[in-house]
Amino acid sequence: MTDPNLPMSAMGGGVDLSGLAQAHQQGQQQGQAPQPGQQAQSGEAFMALPDAVVNGGAAELEQFSQHSTQLPVLVQVYSTNDPDSVALTPVLEELVRSADGRLVLLRIDAQAHPELGGQPSVLALVGGRPIPLFQGNPPREQIVQVVNELIQVAAQQGITGSVKITGDQDAAASEPAPKPLPPLHQEAQDALQRGDVDAAKDAYERALRESPADEDAKIGLAQVSLLVRLRGKTLAEIRERAANDPSSIDAQFDVADLDISGGHVDDAFNRLLDLFAKTDADNKTRVRERILELFDVVGSTDARVNRARQQLTNLLFS
Structure with missing residues (x-):
């Protein structure tokens, strides 16, 4: 189901995540899944990650579906055979890493995980519910708008937690700062x-x-x-x-x-x-x-x- 509050474009295709939504709904009915915003206060970090960008498959998809009751999660289903995926990846990674822990990007290789099916696309998980966003490689300003409105829609639903990005602190301390590019x-x-x-x-x-x-x-x-x-x-x-x-x-x-x-x-x-x-x-x-x-x-x-x-x-x- 598509959230009418988000500016979706190029809908269709993508990964079938209906099973996640169904499982989430069943969990709520049985009292097993946390309600959005229940565990984390507004802006509170409810977990720590080394990076806001995570590569994974079905297990991580299930895991972050549960985490999406605390903060919105972007899911990029990508293919290295698809030029749009290659060009889109650095844009998504930059936007997510600049969101101060209010957003996480889960990247799934469609070829490595054929059991998930679908074509390269970008979706969101909000409250355990999958929301198709776009396919292809839209203009950057459109992607920024979608990401900003995704965070706003999540906040309207009480999903305002965050993650603490730890990074590789030891490596960062030992490595010299990179030289500026020409x-x-x-x-x-x-x-x-x-x-x-x-x-x-x-x-x-x-x-x-x-x-x-x-x-x-x-x-x-x-x-x-x-x-x-x-x-x-x-x-x-x-x-x-x-x-x-x-x-x-x-x-x-x-x-x-x-x-x-x-x-x-x-x-x-x-x-x-x-x-x-x-x-x-x-x-x-x-x-x-x-x-x-x-x-x-x-x-x-x-x-x-x-x-x-x-x-x-x-x-x-x-």
Whole structure:
């Protein structure tokens, strides 16, 4: 059931949490579940967590459904194969961590927990009741509005507790403060935080124009360029296009991007290395440049990159 007080958009799909709502209602009828606000006074911390962002599955979903009688809980069902999920995650994490313990984010990997079903989406748990919020990656200002109104709606229902964020205090005390990023790098990171990958790409490109040897800018540009290339394309469309036109270099590039974003690094490299071996001389440079770009995305110290780099070298001189 959707709460009419929240500005929902792109409804539908997502995880079926009706079982949680039903269990919560049965518990209340039997006197087993706490009423909202019963255990924690307004603003009072009723539990401690190392971070306001928690990764989990079915057990954590049940646990935080109970906790939602004390404070609202965001649930992000995500997929690393979905570019919207990748772009949305840092925005949600930033908003939750800046809520001073009044909100918790539970992140669930849809691929790792298929028993929960559903597509990438964001929901809320309020008083043990699941409320669909949105799918995709809405504009940042819309997400901020939804989160703020979620906290307000929870407060109207007497759900005003909080969690104490402890963090890793020992590690924080022993580690030196991180160095500030160069201005254009910070501009790119700020753009990614608000979900603007085009602005992030532009910032990294300007950083490279100013300093062509800036390796961090090169890596950042490769990563955001992959997000830009995948934007607006679905997994099914990418796979179908590559299957229907195996000779299309662009189609094979898209599948490789998809595999990299989903963590299937070896699959991506093997696909492009096979493509390099089979393509004509005119296109070999283009394929080689894409392989090298994906090396930057994954990281030069990764063992999979080292293996693929050796295979590429062998092909170049075979």
